[in-house]
Amino acid sequence: MDQTTGFLGLGSMGLPIARNLARAGHRLRVYNRTAAKAEPLREFENVTIAHTPLEVAEPGGVVLSMLADDNAVTQASEGLAEVLGPDGLHISLSTIAPTTATALAAQGCGFLSAPVFGRPDRAESAELIVLSAGEQRHRERARPLLEAIGAAVHELGEDPASANGVKLAGNFLIMSALEAMSEAFAFAEKHGVPRELAAQVLTTTPVLGNAYRGYGAAISSGAYEPAGFALRLGHKDARLVAQAADRLGVPMPIIDLVANRFTAAENKGRGDLDWSALAIEVFESAGLDQADPR
Amino acid sequence: MDQTTGFLGLGSMGLPIARNLARAGHRLRVYNRTAAKAEPLREFENVTIAHTPLEVAEPGGVVLSMLADDNAVTQASEGLAEVLGPDGLHISLSTIAPTTATALAAQGCGFLSAPVFGRPDRAESAELIVLSAGEQRHRERARPLLEAIGAAVHELGEDPASANGVKLAGNFLIMSALEAMSEAFAFAEKHGVPRELAAQVLTTTPVLGNAYRGYGAAISSGAYEPAGFALRLGHKDARLVAQAADRLGVPMPIIDLVANRFTAAENKGRGDLDWSALAIEVFESAGLDQADPR
Numbered sequence: 001m002d003q004t005t006g007f008l009g010l011g012s013m014g015l016p017i018a019r020n021l022a023r024a025g026h027r028l029r030v031y032n033r034t035a036a037k038a039e040p041l042r043e044f045e046n047v048t049i050a051h052t053p054l055e056v057a058e059p060g061g062v063v064l065s066m067l068a069d070d071n072a073v074t075q076a077s078e079g080l081a082e083v084l085g086p087d088g089l090h091i092s093l094s095t096i097a098p099t100t101a102t103a104l105a106a107q108g109c110g111f112l113s114a115p116v117f118g119r120p121d122r123a124e125s126a127e128l129i130v131l132s133a134g135e136q137r138h139r140e141r142a143r144p145l146l147e148a149i150g151a152a153v154h155e156l157g158e159d160p161a162s163a164n165g166v167k168l169a170g171n172f173l174i175m176s177a178l179e180a181m182s183e184a185f186a187f188a189e190k191h192g193v194p195r196e197l198a199a200q201v202l203t204t205t206p207v208l209g210n211a212y213r214g215y216g217a218a219i220s221s222g223a224y225e226p227a228g229f230a231l232r233l234g235h236k237d238a239r240l241v242a243q244a245a246d247r248l249g250v251p252m253p254i255i256d257l258v259a260n261r262f263t264a265a266e267n268k269g270r271g272d273l274d275w276s277a278l279a280i281e282v283f284e285s286a287g288l289d290q291a292d293p294r
Numbered sequence: 295m296d297q298t299t300g301f302l303g304l305g306s307m308g309l310p311i312a313r314n315l316a317r318a319g320h321r322l323r324v325y326n327r328t329a330a331k332a333e334p335l336r337e338f339e340n341v342t343i344a345h346t347p348l349e350v351a352e353p354g355g356v357v358l359s360m361l362a363d364d365n366a367v368t369q370a371s372e373g374l375a376e377v378l379g380p381d382g383l384h385i386s387l388s389t390i391a392p393t394t395a396t397a398l399a400a401q402g403c404g405f406l407s408a409p410v411f412g413r414p415d416r417a418e419s420a421e422l423i424v425l426s427a428g429e430q431r432h433r434e435r436a437r438p439l440l441e442a443i444g445a446a447v448h449e450l451g452e453d454p455a456s457a458n459g460v461k462l463a464g465n466f467l468i469m470s471a472l473e474a475m476s477e478a479f480a481f482a483e484k485h486g487v488p489r490e491l492a493a494q495v496l497t498t499t500p501v502l503g504n505a506y507r508g509y510g511a512a513i514s515s516g517a518y519e520p521a522g523f524a525l526r527l528g529h530k531d532a533r534l535v536a537q538a539a540d541r542l543g544v545p546m547p548i549i550d551l552v553a554n555r556f557t558a559a560e561n562k563g564r565g566d567l568d569w570s571a572l573a574i575e576v577f578e579s580a581g582l583d584q585a586d587p588r
Contacts, residue, residue: 012522069530097534098485099541117501119508119522129499154495156487165485168538169478170496171531174505175552176477178569180470181510182576184463189582191392191459193450195514201448202464203510205423207411209503211468214413216475216497220489228306228413236363237465240391244462247393250580257547258469275472282476286544288483 004029004048005145006056006063008076009094010037013116014066016123017093017149021064022047024148029056054079060087064114064145070100081107091142095171098161105134105160112138113160114146115167127151133163176254183252187241190248215276222290224273224280234275235262298323298342299439300350300357302370303388304331307410308360310417311387311443315358316341318442323350348373354381358408358439364394375401385436389465392455399428399454406432407454408440409461421445427457470548477546481535484542509570516584518567518574528569529556 007018010032022028022044031050032038041047050056057063057080065080067073073094080090081104089110092101096115105111112134122128130150132139139155146153156162181203188198202208218224238259245252261278270277280290301312304326316322316338325344326332335341344350351357351374359374361367367388374384383404386395390409399405406428416422424444426433433449440447450456475497482492496502512518532553539546555572564571574584 068527070534095531095534098538117499121522122504129495129501131495152499154499156491156495159486162486165538166482166487166492166495168531168535169482169485169492170501171528172481172535172546172549172552173474173478173496173502174509175528175532175569175572176470176474176548177502177505178509178513178572179548179552179555179576180467180474181506181513182573183470184467185514185573186577186580186582187466188460188463190580191463192453192456193460197450198460198463199510199514201423201425201450201460202467203506205411205446205448207423207464208467208471208506210416211471212475212497212502215468215472216493219472219475220479220493228415233362234465234469237389237462238469240364240389241462241466244392244459251576252466253551254470254473254548255466257551258466258473261473275469278469278472279476279479282473282545283480286480286484288480 003027003061004058006050006058006061007031008053008056008063008065008080009067009072010041011066011068012120013093013123015040016120017064017066017116017128018047019044020123020126020149021145026145026148031056054083057083057088059083059085062089062091062141062145064091064093066093069094070096073104074100077104077107081109084109086110089138089141091145092160095167096164098164098168101160101164110135110138110141111160112142113163114142115163116150117167117170118150122151123149130154131156131163131166133157134160180254183250183254187245187248187250187252190250191244218274218276219279224270224277227272227274229275230271231262231265231273231275231277232271234278235259235266235271238262297321297355298352300344300352300355301325302347302350302357302359302374303361303366304335305360305362306414307387307417309334310414311358311360311410311422312341313338314417314420314443315439320439320442325350348377351377351382353377353379356383356385356435356439358385358387360387363388364390367398368394371398371401375403378403380404383432383435385439386454389461390458392458392462395454395458404429404432404435405454406436407457408436409457410444411461411464412444417443424448425450425457425460427451428454474548477544477548481539481542481544481546484544485538512568512570513573518564518571521566521568523569524565525556525559525567525569525571526565528572529553529560529565532556 118128128150185195411423422444427450479489
């Protein structure tokens with residue numbers, strides 16, 4: 001902690017993250033384009049406010065960035081790599097394209113991808129879920145910083161782009177859940193159950209948490225037998241949903257998609273496997289083996 | 295508990311459910327088409343095995359059924375209603391169409407829809423999530439039985455079909471999660487992260503549980519401001535997923551669907567709302583108001 005750490009980007013996520021780093025005793029030099037957003041950090045003796053982005057960096061030092069998108073990160077890091085040099089480390093917390101991470105890693109300073117899961121309230125309480133991918137020495141150097149802002153740090157290997165791939169996969173799961181919940185609540189409401197009640201029953205019980213943990217493990221390991229719930233029964237339920245949705249006038253694009261997966265899986269003789277075996281169809285369509293090919 | 299309760303259907307769900315009722319001290323008369331499946335219940339002194347389905351019923355009594363599909367329930371209940379009579383109660387635990395529940399409720403005996411969430415292991419440990427809908431007196435009469443088999447009993451009102459609507463909505467959410475996880479794991483694996491690791495990071499952390507609880511409440515109450523994560527940023531991430539999926543050859547039908555939702559929402563001026571505001575589009579498409587219309 002004898003070194004000063006740079007921090008770029010004090011938006012709704014960056015500010016609470018920087019605050020937690022300061023609370024943990026890290027000496028920080030922070031910068032934000034809109035200077036007023038740095039004001040709340042003045043209360044910390046160990047934080048100094050910079051007037052230009054490059055000012056937060058020093059040769060061989062560490063800079064974290066939490067910026068809005070790929071362009072912002074790419075622009076900010078142009079001069080950064082030059083100042084940091086080969087012994088420096090840029091830790092990118094932003095959600096950016098895996099290809100952007102690969103490009104940033106080639107800029108001449110050390111680079112670590114460390115995108116995070118969690119909204120501002122989790123950032124505030126230092127309970128983010130942090131992904132970390134890059135060279136092992138970079139991951140080790142970054143760990144005390146990342147542990148100060150998160151409830152867990154998951155290390156995903158040597159290739160920085162991997163962390164961005166998993167972060168996007170996670171955001172995709174959340175988007176899918178938003179769409180699916182919206183469809184499900186509309187469906188329930190057309191059956192006379194107010195959406196608030198449907199939300200309470202369906203999302204505060206362990207039903208879905210159990211489904212992700214249990215089925216996530218089954219799908220990833222290919223454990224589709226013995227069936228806890230046979231795929232042909234899942235198909236039957238998909239038909240019931242589709243029929244009721246049609247009868248009550250609820251457009252539910254996901255049910256059509258899933259029903260077709262079940263049809264394909266049954267045609268391929270998978271009706272007696274667990275309904276999670278619809279995953280085989282998805283992996284095959286991606287050119288992936290059922291068993292992990294690597 | 296001085297009355298004998300009938301039980302029809304001793305499959306992978308019915309058997310452990312009947313066993314928990316017997317353990318709780320309820321006197322049971324059980325029937326299964328394949329008689330051998332009743333054998334494990336012989337150890338209970340308070341269980342008798344019937345030779346015909348109608349034998350489990352008595353005038354004014356209670357019969358629970360846990361059968362494979364709508365046809366099986368409809369067939370079984372034909373004679374049942376006649377034997378049970380107007381003071382009797384048929385409690386249907388099966389996942390059937392809401393319209394089938396409505397038809398069964400008109401057969402002349404009391405009828406309660408009580409479909410359950412949980413696989414055989416949860417049935418075994420009496421940790422099912424039980425839905426209950428029908429006349430209040432039926433729900434009250436059924437409660438001791440339902441509490442003996444579940445961790446929670448959610449009462450959903452007077453119309454039996456409501457419980458089946460919510461049960462199908464829940465199964466739909468699980469199917470959607472199966473499809474979304476399969477797509478997400480394929481995506482992560484194409485980024486060099488084995489699906490087992492992706493599953494572990496994405497499904498055993500609180501990320502998704504928090505998303506369902508937090509966003510479920512936001513969507514059902516229409517609380518899209520202030521944005522924890524702006525819809526236009528969600529749209530940006532949807533584009534990043536779609537681009538990476540295309541580049542790496544991962545068909546991801548859900549991302550196309552969700553990206554189009556975000557596009558429509560932005561076109562309607564909702565870019566600064568929380569990304570969960572994609573729900574407005576879904577509710578509108580179902581002819582439902584943003585505020586609960588009832």
